[in-house]
Amino acid sequence: MHLLYSFCFTLGFLLALPYFLLQVLWHKKYLSNFKQRLGLLPAALWVSAQGGIWIHAVSVGEVLAILPLARTLRQKWPERPLFISTTTITGHNLANQKLGGAAQVFYFPFDWRFSVRRSLARVRPQIVLIAETEIWPNFLRECQLRRIPVLLINGRISDRSLLWYRKIRWFMKKTLAYFSYCCMQSQIDLERIRSLGAPWEKTGVCGNLKYEMYSPDDLEEKIEAYRRLLGLRSSSFLVVAGSTMKGEESLVLSAFQELRRNGPQALLLLAPRHPERFKEIEQLLREHPFHFIRRSAISAKDQPDPTRAPEVILLDTMGELATLYALADVVFIGGSLVPTGGHNLLEPALFSKAVLFGPSMSNFREMAEHFLRKQAAFQVANESALAGKFIELYQDPALRQQMGRNGYQILTAHRGATQCLVNRIEALLSEPRASIP
Structure with a gap:
């Protein structure tokens, strides 16, 4: 299954390569993040023997959504390094702006096994949190091989995604099983992810992190x-x-x-x-x-x-x-x-x-x-x-x-999703696991 997926991912990357090259030439985009997306993370990235918390938020909307959770986790476990990965340049810049002093920000790896392994070996997380529905099979599988729990947070399945996922339900069922738990935004999202094969006992509703907004003090x-x-x-x-x-x-x-x-x-x-x-x-x-x-x-x-x-x-x-x-x-x-x-x-x-x-x-x-x-x-x-x-x-x-x-x-x-997620994270962190590789 993973060989077929990796082949399709590589083929898709090659087909999209002309677009990326045009973006590099016209907008100077993707040059700054390409090395990191291959898993070549900065040497200055600080890790801890105790293991950190890695949150993946693909772009601006997801970064804004995870801000209250990230700050809560930093307060609750100050001894654990906090890592934020993004896919887009705008998301990366916003994460640095909002959390640069409290978290280490980098780009999420391409979903090839070699790039995923490099990133995991460098960050050595104790737990990974993936916001919304970023489903990357090779990344999830490598986390499972290292016994790193992966929590889907603020999970949602859009109408468009549901139509596509249903066509490959056999693949989705195997991939979703890699998640330690899926915390969905609503009952509708819960029913949808279960219909795609996610185990019932590993899915639930925690609410929408986007409701966890508060006005800044100033x-x-x-x-x-x-x-x-x-x-x-x-x-x-x-x-x-x-x-x-x-x-x-x-x-x-x-x-x-x-x-x-x-x-x-x-x-x-x-x-x-x-x-x-x-x-x-x-x-x-x-x-x-x-x-x-x-x-x-x-x-x-x-x-x-x-x-x-x-x-x-x-x-x-x-x-x-x-x-x-x-x-x-x-x-x-x-x-x-x-x-x-x-x-x-x-x-x-x-x-x-x-x-x-x-x-x-x-x-x-x-x-x-x-x-x-x-x-x-x-x-x-x-x-x-x-x-x-x-x-x-x-x-x-x-x-x-x-x-x-x-x-x-x-x-x-509708506030309350942050505390629900903190409880789930605490439970996963307390479970016995092998030492960090």
């Missing part, structure tokens, strides 16, 4: 600093379009243009999901009748001219969106007007913000349905409906506030 100070930096006034009406995807920005701009006809004080903060698209979106903005500015062009010494304030701010920086949601009057969830499955609703809910999203929310279906039931969000079918809701919420501050309160109540009512 939030008010940060909000005021950003308010001054962006030149926001008390009369400003800020719409934040977060994590927008290709083909979506033009729809948002069209809806925002309708809003501006009704509310000239309206300002749009446009935050594309992928940094490599910043230049593309800048060109798109030049084709629209908006006065815009890039966030990276704004500094404390060079703030927007109040006599010609921008109508659109392109957020072309990383790590700021989550805090900037706190300044918003209305938040649009990107990836939902185009068929990509949407993004997390909870970041704006943390700050009690009114939320709008489109028809494509398959990645967060259960959460989106809950927000709609509790009247914490509106779902729109297209750009025209989005414009209508922008205008409605602009004209009705009380409705915005009530939606925000409803969303925050959903967030607080």
Whole structure:
């Protein structure tokens, strides 16, 4: 089974190689992480004879989700080194930014046995935690051979993944058996992973880590600093379009243009999901009748001219969106007007913000349905409906506030996943096992 899988993985890598080479040439991507993905980790990586805790979080969303858990684990077991691996460059940068002082951050290995073995031999973890549904058969098998428990945390099976996994259920059943335990986000996810062959006694629901959000202690100070930096006034009406995807920005701009006809004080903060698209979106903005500015062009010494304030701010920086949601009057969830499955609703809910999203929310279906039931969000079918809701919420501050309160109540009512996972991790760490190889 593993020989066939390794052959297919290598074939897929070779087929994708031209794309990676183009990314290297055009965007200088992947050069910095290629060695680490082959298992050649930095010599400075600190390990302990007692064994550390390795958390794998593939990209930005997963890194944000595991932050509360990572900090809790650091407090509970300060003697154990904490390792965070990611796959994407943006995820790696965010992990360094948020946890660099408390964890050692590196790139997850390609799923070849030689690269996996190098990484495991260097890190020598006592336990591995894999966020969401990163299922890498060779990695899981090598962990089992070393008697390293692997815990799936915040597990979820999307509609698209379920269709694919069902076609290879025989393979999934064998692979899922390598997990020591699968902690799923919801009952639906639990039923799905069991239907794929995961042992019933090794699966359960722990909740969604993304609900474990808390405002930073210095939030008010940060909000005021950003308010001054962006030149926001008390009369400003800020719409934040977060994590927008290709083909979506033009729809948002069209809806925002309708809003501006009704509310000239309206300002749009446009935050594309992928940094490599910043230049593309800048060109798109030049084709629209908006006065815009890039966030990276704004500094404390060079703030927007109040006599010609921008109508659109392109957020072309990383790590700021989550805090900037706190300044918003209305938040649009990107990836939902185009068929990509949407993004997390909870970041704006943390700050009690009114939320709008489109028809494509398959990645967060259960959460989106809950927000709609509790009247914490509106779902729109297209750009025209989005414009209508922008205008409605602009004209009705009380409705915005009530939606925000409803969303925050959903967030607080679903906390508890961190403690559930800590209990499961503690149980696995206490089980007898062979010495670390």
